[in-house]
Amino acid sequence: MTPVPKRITILMADDDHDDCQMAREAITESRIANPFVCVSDGQELLDYLHRREPYGEAVLPGLVLLDLNMPRVEGRQALREIKADPQLRHIPVVILTTSSQEEDIYRTYQLGASSFITKPVTFEGLVAVMVGLRDYWFEIVRLPDAMEHRAEA
Secondary structure (H helix, E strand, O other): OOOOOOOOOEEEEOOOHHHHHHHHHHHHHOOOOOOEEEEOOHHHHHHHHOOOOOOOOOOOOOEEEEOOOOOOOOHHHHHHHHHHOOOOOOOOEEEEEOOOOHHHHHHHHHOOOOEEEEOOOOHHHHHHHHHHHHHHHHHHOOOOHHHOOOOOO
Protein backbone atom coordinates (compact mmCIF):
# COMPACT_ATOMS: atom_id res chain seq x y z
CA MET A 1 0.00 0.00 0.00
CA THR A 2 1.43 3.37 -1.05
CA PRO A 3 1.42 6.00 1.71
CA VAL A 4 -0.83 9.01 1.19
CA PRO A 5 1.24 12.17 0.62
CA LYS A 6 1.07 14.53 3.59
CA ARG A 7 -0.96 17.74 3.23
CA ILE A 8 1.24 19.88 5.42
CA THR A 9 1.58 23.60 4.87
CA ILE A 10 4.85 24.75 3.34
CA LEU A 11 5.94 28.14 4.67
CA MET A 12 8.64 30.02 2.77
CA ALA A 13 10.45 33.08 4.11
CA ASP A 14 12.17 35.06 1.37
CA ASP A 15 12.39 38.82 0.84
CA ASP A 16 12.54 38.48 -2.95
CA HIS A 17 8.97 38.49 -4.29
CA ASP A 18 10.14 37.00 -7.61
CA ASP A 19 11.77 34.06 -5.77
CA CYS A 20 8.53 33.41 -3.88
CA GLN A 21 6.54 33.49 -7.11
CA MET A 22 9.02 31.21 -8.86
CA ALA A 23 8.91 28.79 -5.91
CA ARG A 24 5.09 28.78 -6.08
CA GLU A 25 5.25 27.96 -9.80
CA ALA A 26 7.93 25.29 -9.25
CA ILE A 27 5.77 23.69 -6.55
CA THR A 28 2.84 23.58 -8.96
CA GLU A 29 5.06 22.22 -11.75
CA SER A 30 6.38 19.48 -9.46
CA ARG A 31 2.81 18.45 -8.59
CA ILE A 32 2.96 19.34 -4.92
CA ALA A 33 -0.62 19.91 -3.80
CA ASN A 34 0.29 21.16 -0.33
CA PRO A 35 -0.76 24.62 0.81
CA PHE A 36 2.05 27.13 0.18
CA VAL A 37 2.50 30.42 2.06
CA CYS A 38 5.30 32.94 1.54
CA VAL A 39 6.31 35.66 4.00
CA SER A 40 8.78 38.43 3.19
CA ASP A 41 11.26 38.32 6.08
CA GLY A 42 12.28 36.63 9.30
CA GLN A 43 10.05 38.84 11.45
CA GLU A 44 6.98 37.88 9.42
CA LEU A 45 8.07 34.24 9.67
CA LEU A 46 8.19 34.45 13.46
CA ASP A 47 4.88 36.34 13.55
CA TYR A 48 3.31 33.59 11.43
CA LEU A 49 4.74 30.78 13.57
CA HIS A 50 3.63 32.46 16.80
CA ARG A 51 0.26 33.29 15.21
CA ARG A 52 0.60 36.99 15.91
CA GLU A 53 -1.55 39.39 13.88
CA PRO A 54 -2.24 39.21 11.02
CA TYR A 55 -1.58 35.46 11.25
CA GLY A 56 -3.90 34.63 14.17
CA GLU A 57 -5.64 31.84 12.25
CA ALA A 58 -2.52 30.51 10.52
CA VAL A 59 -2.01 26.76 10.24
CA LEU A 60 1.31 25.73 11.75
CA PRO A 61 3.53 24.61 8.85
CA GLY A 62 5.06 21.19 8.56
CA LEU A 63 8.03 22.51 6.59
CA VAL A 64 9.79 25.88 6.48
CA LEU A 65 11.91 27.00 3.51
CA LEU A 66 14.18 29.74 4.82
CA ASP A 67 16.34 32.29 3.02
CA LEU A 68 19.31 33.57 5.03
CA ASN A 69 19.73 37.18 3.91
CA MET A 70 16.56 39.12 4.69
CA PRO A 71 15.72 42.48 6.27
CA ARG A 72 14.48 43.00 9.85
CA VAL A 73 15.20 39.49 11.19
CA GLU A 74 17.66 37.59 9.02
CA GLY A 75 17.39 33.85 8.45
CA ARG A 76 20.06 32.72 10.93
CA GLN A 77 18.37 34.61 13.77
CA ALA A 78 14.94 33.29 12.80
CA LEU A 79 16.34 29.74 12.71
CA ARG A 80 17.93 30.26 16.14
CA GLU A 81 14.58 31.41 17.58
CA ILE A 82 12.61 28.58 15.97
CA LYS A 83 14.93 25.91 17.29
CA ALA A 84 15.01 27.48 20.77
CA ASP A 85 11.21 27.40 21.07
CA PRO A 86 9.81 24.10 22.41
CA GLN A 87 6.55 24.70 20.49
CA LEU A 88 8.35 25.15 17.15
CA ARG A 89 11.63 23.23 17.25
CA HIS A 90 10.05 20.09 15.77
CA ILE A 91 9.30 21.87 12.47
CA PRO A 92 11.86 20.95 9.80
CA VAL A 93 13.65 24.01 8.44
CA VAL A 94 15.27 23.73 5.03
CA ILE A 95 17.66 26.55 4.19
CA LEU A 96 17.01 27.66 0.59
CA THR A 97 19.42 30.49 -0.17
CA THR A 98 21.80 31.89 -2.77
CA SER A 99 24.76 31.31 -0.45
CA SER A 100 27.09 28.38 -0.95
CA GLN A 101 29.63 29.52 1.61
CA GLU A 102 30.94 26.79 3.88
CA GLU A 103 30.52 29.03 6.94
CA ASP A 104 26.79 29.49 6.22
CA ILE A 105 26.34 25.75 5.72
CA TYR A 106 28.17 24.94 8.95
CA ARG A 107 26.44 27.64 11.05
CA THR A 108 22.92 26.77 9.94
CA TYR A 109 23.41 23.07 10.66
CA GLN A 110 24.82 24.05 14.06
CA LEU A 111 21.64 26.06 14.66
CA GLY A 112 19.44 23.07 13.80
CA ALA A 113 18.66 23.32 10.08
CA SER A 114 17.32 20.10 8.58
CA SER A 115 18.92 20.69 5.17
CA PHE A 116 20.87 23.32 3.26
CA ILE A 117 20.11 23.91 -0.42
CA THR A 118 21.73 26.55 -2.61
CA LYS A 119 19.05 28.08 -4.83
CA PRO A 120 19.39 26.90 -8.41
CA VAL A 121 19.85 29.59 -11.05
CA THR A 122 17.22 28.18 -13.44
CA PHE A 123 13.52 27.49 -13.09
CA GLU A 124 14.13 23.88 -14.18
CA GLY A 125 16.69 23.53 -11.39
CA LEU A 126 14.17 24.87 -8.87
CA VAL A 127 11.55 22.41 -10.09
CA ALA A 128 14.09 19.60 -9.57
CA VAL A 129 14.69 20.84 -6.01
CA MET A 130 10.94 20.90 -5.33
CA VAL A 131 10.55 17.38 -6.72
CA GLY A 132 13.31 16.25 -4.33
CA LEU A 133 11.61 18.00 -1.41
CA ARG A 134 8.29 16.44 -2.38
CA ASP A 135 9.73 12.96 -2.62
CA TYR A 136 11.61 13.21 0.66
CA TRP A 137 9.41 15.31 2.97
CA PHE A 138 5.97 14.28 1.72
CA GLU A 139 6.41 10.69 0.57
CA ILE A 140 9.35 9.15 2.46
CA VAL A 141 9.63 10.86 5.85
CA ARG A 142 7.15 10.18 8.64
CA LEU A 143 6.10 13.32 10.45
CA PRO A 144 3.95 13.38 13.60
CA ASP A 145 0.23 13.50 12.88
CA ALA A 146 -0.04 16.75 14.84
CA MET A 147 2.09 18.41 12.15
CA GLU A 148 -0.07 17.33 9.26
CA HIS A 149 -2.79 19.54 7.88
CA ARG A 150 -5.35 17.53 6.01
CA ALA A 151 -7.75 19.23 3.65
CA GLU A 152 -11.40 18.88 4.54
CA ALA A 153 -13.15 16.42 2.25
